[in-house]
Amino acid sequence: MRTHEMRLAGRSVIGHVVETEDDLPAFADWAKQHTELGFDNETTSLDIYQPGFRLRASQFSAGAESWFLPVERHPRFAWYVTQTLRHAKKLYIHNAPFDLQVADRCLGVPLGELFPKTTDTGILSRLVDSRDRKEGGTGHKLEELTAAYIDKVAAEQIKGSVREQCKALKLTKATYFKQVSLDDEFFQIYALMDPVLAWVLAKTLDRKIPASARRLIRYEHEVARICSEISKKGFLLDREYTTELAHNLRLDGEEALQIIEAEVEKLDLDPDDFNPSSNDQVASVIQLLGFSDFKKTPKGKDKVDDALLEQLASEGMTFAKAIKDYKKAIKWASTWPEAFLANADENGRCHANINTMQARTARMSITGIPAQTLPSADWMVRRCFLADEGEVAASVDYSNMELRVMGALAPDPVMIAAFKRGDDLHLLTARAAFGDHITKDDKERKYGKGANFTKAFGGGVNAIVAQYGLPLAAAQKVDRAFDDTYKGVTSFSKKLQKQARRDGYIETATGRRLYVDKERPYSALNYYVQSSSRDITGAAMIRLDKAGFTPMMRLPIHDEVLFSFPQRDAHELAHEAGRLMTQTVGGLEVPTDPEVGGRSWGSLYGADY
DNA sequence: TCCCCGAGCGCC
């Protein structure tokens, strides 16, 4: 047995290192005396489902005492960790979805068993202040929270110690965690401190959660548990199709590159010195070809975007067309199919990492498979993912969720009545602006739609013009018509802005506190709508879970849940999921639209398989 | 070499 004495916020912390099996009884004695435990793992990497992933060590803490168990050294250590997890009444973990998926996969303790007794300090932190550090919040990393709430110096030391060790050992951070010896003193101290911090943070943060948001604590842990189950299950990748797609996109890129090089040579430039992915270089070539009327980026550089390349291509500039083709092919290949293939586990399943409260509005984000950003105008990329064997892809999405939530919660009687009648809200706005003769095929309806969305995002006339390319006068008209027609929304926005200016934050329909930047009070309405909408999807996932749908869920995507259903019952299940997800807010129903496709996700977007 | 930012583009 080895012990380390550490300091935290002026107090002494004792860390015990279990080195041999002889040390286990002492650990067991200690563990028996504590029902509430901080917990953390050290692993080879963050890619839980990649081959070669291992749990290296686990640590427990109670108050200012912590223990380190070298799990990878012998199954007996793992067994003690398992028993301790099972017998604990409460667990305090920072970013529990990670550590509980690790425990599930590497120790065989189901995450569904541990989640109900876990308090995740990441969740608590986001309920206290959802903002990231660069947005003016504390941030949510363990170091950031330690610095903000416990001990600035200790936070620096913890972070610094790993960096110094990497330097001293000439390792990158990634290889450090794979290779560092479990006997390494710095590593042990670093590891021993983490569960202590989780413990202290759990107590500290709990007291700081606003009263209105307290009821969200259990709810957010439920959402996190369900999303962890979804991550664990994974989404089946069609490897053959995906490989071919990646290959074809690369070929397209090669072809475009040859044209680019030929064009560059014509200008007496060395193609080897030209990088088609560099906008600076592309801009200078375009200038040589005679175009110089660039729009500027915020930092004052020549703006080279799709719109410009498209314009130049249509004017006959071969170079511009080839750059456009090249960028799309290369970007698509590396962002989608190649990333999927790299992410897939040995069974061909991709495990997306779902950050259930990532955005400052608590909207979810998904990394690994950046599932929320796949092209939707084209089925090509979504075709990569399949329902399980014998199953079909299905989706249930909400109809007009954010506009309905905005109308219902403002409340805005005109909007509510329109939705209840089943009217076309975009047409309604267009008619208010441009006259009752407008029909749904007129371009004015698009302007109405533009105003509806832009206003919900907190935008003004300029935003409508920028997005929808209509004359300024028309934009002013439709902007004014929106304010006059939906007076409830307008005054609600004012009320939120007033609150934001007065308190620095607003409170959503579910009691969540959202801080609003001083310079951007107009964003309050959008925060309110986006966050309240997110909670409708969140609550729906809990209802789906209770009804047994979790094993069939594949991804949550903002206002939509994607499923894999057994083929025979797919329509019935989709209908039932749609019924469960439907929710009434402020007397207005937010209806759902269940859709059953074929084997692939792409089939819901037009693919024939 | 690593890390962070800007630019651009994908989605809701």
Place this chain on the structure above:
DNA sequence: AAAGGGCGCTCGGGGA
């Protein structure tokens, strides 16, 4: 009066 919200990913480029 005016104010477009929230993300993830890739690449290039600059600074430590």
